[in-house]
Amino acid sequence: MNLTDPIPLAYLALEWTIRLVMLVAVTSRRSPEEARTWLLFALFLPIPTFLFYLIAGQPKAPRWRRRRFAEGQILLARAARQIVHSRHCLRPAVSSHLESATRFVESLSRFPVLGGNAIHFLPDYEGVIDRLVEDIEQASDHVHVTTYIFADDASGDRIMSALLHAAKRGIDCRVLIDAMGSFSWASSVTRRLKSGGVAVARAFPVAFPGLGRVRADIRNHRKIVVIDGQVGYIGSQNVIDKKASSGLINKELVLRVEGPIVLELQAVFTADWFLERGEVLDRSQFFPHGRAKGKYAAQLLASGPEYPLAGAGPLVVALVHGARRSVTLTTPYFIPDESLLQALKTAAMRGVEVRIILSHASDSWLVGLAQRSYYGEFLSAGVAIYLYREGLLHAKHISIDDEIVLIGSLNLDMRSFYLNAEASLICYDRQVAVDLRMEQQRNLAVSDTLSLEAWRRRSFLATLAQNIARLFGPLL
Numbered sequence: 510m511n512l513t514d515p516i517p518l519a520y521l522a523l524e525w526t527i528r529l530v531m532l533v534a535v536t537s538r539r540s541p542e543e544a545r546t547w548l549l550f551a552l553f554l555p556i557p558t559f560l561f562y563l564i565a566g567q568p569k570a571p572r573w574r575r576r577r578f579a580e581g582q583i584l585l586a587r588a589a590r591q592i593v594h595s596r597h598c599l600r601p602a603v604s605s606h607l608e609s610a611t612r613f614v615e616s617l618s619r620f621p622v623l624g625g626n627a628i629h630f631l632p633d634y635e636g637v638i639d640r641l642v643e644d645i646e647q648a649s650d651h652v653h654v655t656t657y658i659f660a661d662d663a664s665g666d667r668i669m670s671a672l673l674h675a676a677k678r679g680i681d682c683r684v685l686i687d688a689m690g691s692f693s694w695a696s697s698v699t700r701r702l703k704s705g706g707v708a709v710a711r712a713f714p715v716a717f718p719g720l721g722r723v724r725a726d727i728r729n730h731r732k733i734v735v736i737d738g739q740v741g742y743i744g745s746q747n748v749i750d751k752k753a754s755s756g757l758i759n760k761e762l763v764l765r766v767e768g769p770i771v772l773e774l775q776a777v778f779t780a781d782w783f784l785e786r787g788e789v790l791d792r793s794q795f796f797p798h799g800r801a802k803g804k805y806a807a808q809l810l811a812s813g814p815e816y817p818l819a820g821a822g823p824l825v826v827a828l829v830h831g832a833r834r835s836v837t838l839t840t841p842y843f844i845p846d847e848s849l850l851q852a853l854k855t856a857a858m859r860g861v862e863v864r865i866i867l868s869h870a871s872d873s874w875l876v877g878l879a880q881r882s883y884y885g886e887f888l889s890a891g892v893a894i895y896l897y898r899e900g901l902l903h904a905k906h907i908s909i910d911d912e913i914v915l916i917g918s919l920n921l922d923m924r925s926f927y928l929n930a931e932a933s934l935i936c937y938d939r940q941v942a943v944d945l946r947m948e949q950q951r952n953l954a955v956s957d958t959l960s961l962e963a964w965r966r967r968s969f970l971a972t973l974a975q976n977i978a979r980l981f982g983p984l985l
Contacts, residue, residue, distance in 0.1 A: 588776035625801025626768035651681040657690035658747035673705035730929040758900030767802035773809035813930035822926030844922040854890035878978035
């Protein structure tokens with residue numbers, strides 16, 4: 510390269526300008542790990558990195574969306590106050606050592622712990638579809654659905670048919686789908702539902718930067734259904750067939766809930782709907798205050814990129830640090846940030862039984878490689894790792910000391926901690942923990958235990974590939 514040539518000089522100047530701009534830009538990021546990753550790629554590939562950063566890297570949403578989110582939080586706070594002050598939504602007595610957890614969750618997403626809830630585990634994939642269709646068919650006022658994926662397949666057809674029949678009966682039906690997660694089917698699903706009177710909105714619509722849209726990798730990953738303000742669903746299952754296009758069979762866990770906790774699910778749906786459509790859903794029928802339906806204490810954690818604190822990550826870390834006897838984590842995607850990494854290792858080293866249940870298979874080769882790069886550290890610290898061998902264990906749940914249970918859409922990766930809008934139900938009851946332990950045991954029965962000795966025998970090329978993939982971890 511002739512450095513006296515103005516073209517190479519201009520190119521070098523451009524590259525260094527980009528590096529300096531990136532150095533300033535990424536310091537505003539929430540995650541230090543993510544900032545370091547951006548800077549690493551900017552050092553070696555400045556121009557491609559900068560172009561990708563414009564599409565998927567800028568941490569702030571457009572001004573209009575931040576303003577509407579703030580307005581939506583006012584509505585959410587109002588709904589939370591109404592829930593708290595209802596004579597049927599009484600705060601339950603929880604053990605003194607659990608009170609700090611309930612206060613922490615309330616400070617993150619405004620919602621208090623509520624007693625009087627019925628909670629039913631639905632671990633059967635087709636059984637979830639069957640029960641949901643049945644509940645939609647019995648709806649008397651409204652059906653609200655939020656899902657990351659709404660596919661135009663056999664499972665999607667069943668749900669769409671139920672919604673269309675309900676709308677034909679005069680039921681107020683709304684569906685919120687993620688624009689990217691449902692990208693392959695969004696047009697056909699939206700067209701069919703709208704033709705039958707179902708209102709549909711796409712969360713976080715994707716467009717080129719500068720057109721008033723959010724960055725392409727921020728998604729609404731929640732899976733929530735509310736029917737008549739009386740029945741709710743929350744968990745990991747999308748509206749899509751059990752067998753993925755890759756051939757993997759998805760294993761999920763969904764909770765069907767009744768009682769005051771449904772009002773918290775409803776509040777999150779109405780806030781999300783307002784954020785995407787600007788429509789305030791405040792009919793009294795959306796927030797009916799009925800009597801208790803069960804005996805369980807539960808609390809909703811809504812988290813996302815537009816909250817002052819992302820929420821989910823700090824909560825999980827706090828729960829692990831507070832564990833006294835056991836921690837069991839189940840997730841399909843496990844790329845921990847530094848705080849969770851150290852919390853889990855420290856818990857195992859102080860005598861807490863720490864178990865992580867993952868899948869042998871992965872539907873993302875890069876995520877799978879990055880995830881495996883952590884196995885050696887955890888095994889060396891005494892953390893037990895189990896690999897589910899009957900498909901993709903897509904369920905997402907955590908249990909702490911058989912006293913606290915967290916079930917929902919939250920993956921244990923930096924995308925769920927910092928970028929995605931997630932919803933998790935936290936239960937403070939030993940019976941719910943026992944029910945979850947039974948589900949965990951069923952998963953463990955078809956899982957292989959990974960040993961440190963076997964892991965150390967992997968090839969040099971496999972180790973190298975995993976360590977390189979780990980560099981992408983904060984961006985996955």
